[in-house]
Amino acid sequence: AQSVTQLDSHVSVSEGTPVLLRCNYSSSYSPSLFWYVQHPNKGLQLLLKYTSAATLVKGINGFEAEFKKSETSFHLTKPSAHMSDAAEYFCVVSSSGYALNFGKGTSLLVTP
Amino acid sequence: AAGVIQSPRHLIKEKRETATLKCYPIPRHDTVYWYQQGPGQDPQFLISFYEKMQSDKGSIPDRFSAQQFSDYHSELNMSSLELGDSALYFCASSGGTGKGTEAFFGQGTRLTVV
Numbered sequence: 001a002q003s004v005t006q007l008d009s010h011v012s013v014s015e016g017t018p019v020l021l022r023c024n025y026s027s028s029y030s031p032s033l034f035w036y037v038q039h040p041n042k043g044l045q046l047l048l049k050y051t052s053a054a055t056l057v058k059g060i061n062g063f064e065a066e067f068k069k070s071e072t073s074f075h076l077t078k079p080s081a082h083m084s085d086a087a088e089y090f091c092v093v094s095s096s097g098y099a100l101n102f103g104k105g106t107s108l109l110v111t112p
Numbered sequence: 113a114a115g116v117i118q119s120p121r122h123l124i125k126e127k128r129e130t131a132t133l134k135c136y137p138i139p140r141h142d143t144v145y146w147y148q149q150g151p152g153q154d155p156q157f158l159i160s161f162y163e164k165m166q167s168d169k170g171s172i173p174d175r176f177s178a179q180q181f182s183d184y185h186s187e188l189n190m191s192s193l194e195l196g197d198s199a200l201y202f203c204a205s206s207g208g209t210g211k212g213t214e215a216f217f218g219q220g221t222r223l224t225v226v
Binding site: 025032034036042043044045049090094099100101102103104107 | 145147154156157160168170186202204208213214215216217218219
């Protein structure tokens, strides 16, 4: 079975400072991993995905994530937070290609 | 670019009523997924279809059923609605189910059961 654990339910950063949202995965197979973002009352938008190519994945809006098999982690980072980054972030794992299993989400708050 | 279309966007039903949610995938996408997201919760996988056949099943109640039609659109039928069914229902589509296939999500249908 595949699952993800998002280690922080809430993260607060100041505008212009780095963002780190942590995710650990558990999978019986070589997983595909995704980060999705959900702004209030909006749908889910894909930020980036890992599919066993490069371990450092670059996504939209300056986000990137590094797949570390030895640590079973796929943490999301951004060098400098913007106010518009405030949203809910979901780490997602897919092994079969069918069901996507979501983490519990991390709420990112960006303060001026 | 065309996205996943869900209708209706909002729906209010009374307990024990029936609701039908519709999902129109991105053109040429052959896989549809349904998710339920309760207030403050992460999306929970309900069911998926590939080429009009059920491909995977998650935590979908027996009161719910779904199907994918010949034009690849999908409908989620919900009967004997309960207050706890109030949630945001997302549909997503993808072009195939290969490793790393990205799922594109619709805006969701917000169902309120009163």
